Amino acid sequence: VDNDFPYYIEPHIKHMICWYKKGTLDSIISKLGKKNIVTYWENLSHNKSVKDINHIHIFISKLK
Numbered sequence: 001v002d003n004d005f006p007y008y009i010e011p012h013i014k015h016m017i018c019w020y021k022k023g024t025l026d027s028i029i030s031k032l033g034k035k036n037i038v039t040y041w042e043n044l045s046h047n048k049s050v051k052d053i054n055h056i057h058i059f060i061s062k063l064k
Contacts, residue, residue: 001016001017001018001019002014002015002016002017003015003016003017003057007057009059012061012062012063013038013059013060013061013062014059014060014061014062015057015058015059016057016058016059016060017055017056017057017058018040018055018056018058019053019054019055020054020055020056021054022054025054025056032058032060036060036061037058037059037060037061038059038060038061039059040056040057040058040059041056041057042054042055042056042057043057
């Protein structure tokens with residue numbers, strides 16, 4: 001999903017949040033297509049706004 005509170009980034013980069021179940025992250029990243037992903041990460045526990053649900057930040061290039 002689109003991040004409701006995106007970081008300040010370049011206009012051609014989309015900031016999304018991906019909520020996932022344990023063990024499914026590699027499959028999700030593969031389906032998104034790594035060539036479009038600029039970067040992604042999971043915050044450390046003390047930086048998570050929702051600590052009990054696994055989620056990553058994904059930055060996708062809108063350029064083709």
